[in-house]
Amino acid sequence: MGRWKKVTVEDIAKKIQYGYTGKTIKKGHYKYLRITDIQNQSVDWSTVPMSDVSSEKDIEKYKLEINDILFARTGATVGKSFLIEDYEPSIFASYLIRVQPQEIVFPKYLYLYFQSESYWKQIRAHEVGAAQPNVNGKKLGKIKFPLPPLPEQKRIVTKLDALFADIDKAIGLLEENLAHTQALMGSVLDEEFGKLEKVSSKKEKLKNLTTKIGSGSTPRGGQSSYKQSGISLIRSMNVHDCFFKDKNLAFIDDEQADKLKNVEIQENDVLLNITGASVARCCIVDSSYLPARVNQHVSIIRTDENIFPEFILYFLISPKMKSKLLYDSAGNATREAITKSMIESIEVPIVSLEIQQRLIDKIKESFRLCDELTKTETQKLTHLRSLKSSLLDKAFKGEL
Incomplete structure (x- = not known):
């Protein structure tokens, strides 16, 4: 690294500039690129709206050029960057900052540095404002980075591009495998219940197989009335398919719980989400969370001895x-919802308890194998994603 220099962004920038303040229109001559248009380090230009920019002065000042690097300066994506490699005639919006590098910097080299942990440590140190983190142009200009000679910059970019392409290919294959594994769980369920229907054509409405079907309510005062501890109040956010998520689990006191005693959860009750985006999610809550009640978005299904x-x-x-269930809930006149009558009318295949148990055991074993495979593939994905960070670290230390 003898010929490497430590420089700041402002040392090598032709320009560090905020974007255009305007609005979107239906018809215009220039696209209006905003923070929200940049997703996963790419832009779908077909969805970017048109800008109301009209003066030649503003167009000249804010129009994008190849090799511009844009930064999100505020919000949840603060510090994230995007390199303009191809584009449609566009200007950039005011919540973005543009950096145009001088000729001594290979633009993609600088962009890749902006993906490194060294960069992010500096961004976190420079974040201004607690309520809404942001990084202004002055702070961005103070970001330090190692600058080798131009040929070395290009060599590093070529090497990283090749390595990242291999990693992305491997990640893509793993993600496909993961999706197939998760789809396999659903296939197992459909296959097993399909076999049951061939064994027995007899069906019974769920209302005739249960001792209780019913949902609760939210205590007076809503969230402000929740307690730090006490009796669990289970909401739709806690109910996921086949597992219970205790993050943001609410609690109520004895007096509040007494008003909901008709929806007290018993061991082995089946919980079904009946409204909203999570409608039709379903689980059995572990007894360690009892005593508990449910709110109006969750229904208890308590089966009988058969x-x-x-x-x-x-x-x-x-x-x-x-x-x-999703189709039926979408047909509700006011919002996505599964009504009590819908639940009661669900037709369930009737087989002996012995056959039920065999099916349960088989599904559990299939799920266990799928879970093991999912865990292994997820660990591999985590490793591959962290490998990019490790390679960037080596590259900017001159070790690649």
Whole structure:
């Protein structure tokens, strides 16, 4: 690294500039690139709206050029950058900062540095404002980075591009495998319940197989009335397919719980989300979270002695049944919702408890194998993604 120099962004920038303040219009001559148009280090130009920019002075000042580097200066994506490599005639919006590098810097070299942990440490140190983190142009200009001779910059970019392409290919294959593994779980459910229908054509409405179907309510005062501890109040955010998520689990006191005693959860109750974006998600809550109640977005399904709760759980989350529930809920006049009568009218295949148990055991074993495979593939994905960070670190230390 003998010929490498430590410089700042302002040392090598022709320009560090805020974007245009304007509005979008239906018809115009220039696209209006905003923070929200930059997703996963790419831009779908077909979705970028037109700008109201009209004066030649503003167009000349704010129009994008190849090798511009744009930064999000505020919001959840503060510090994220985007290199303009191809584009449609566009100007950039005011919540973006543009850096135009001088000729001594290969633009993609600088852009790749902006993906490194060394860069992000500086950004976090320079963030201004607690409520809404932001980085202004002056702070961005003070970011330090190592600058080798131009040929070395180009060599590093070529090497990183090749390595990243291999990593991205491997990540893509793993993500496909992961998607197939997760789809396999659904296929197992549909296959097993499909076999049951061939074994027994007898079906029974769910209302005739349960001792309770019903949802609760939110205590007076809403979230402000929740307690730090006490009796669990289970909401739709806690109910996921086949697992219970205790993040943001709410609590109520004895007095509040007494008003909801008709929706007290018992061990092995099946919980079904009946409204909103998470409608049709379903699980059985572990007894360690009891005593508990449910709010109005979650229904309790309590089976009788003729059917196992897990049998109903797996039946409800099978892709075929879930599709029906989602279709029925979408037909509600006011919002996505599964009504009590819809739940009661669900037709369940009737088989002996012995056959139910065999099916439950088989599904559990299939899920266990899928979970193991998912865990292995997720670990590999995590490793590959961290490998990019490691390669960037080596590259900007002159070790690549």
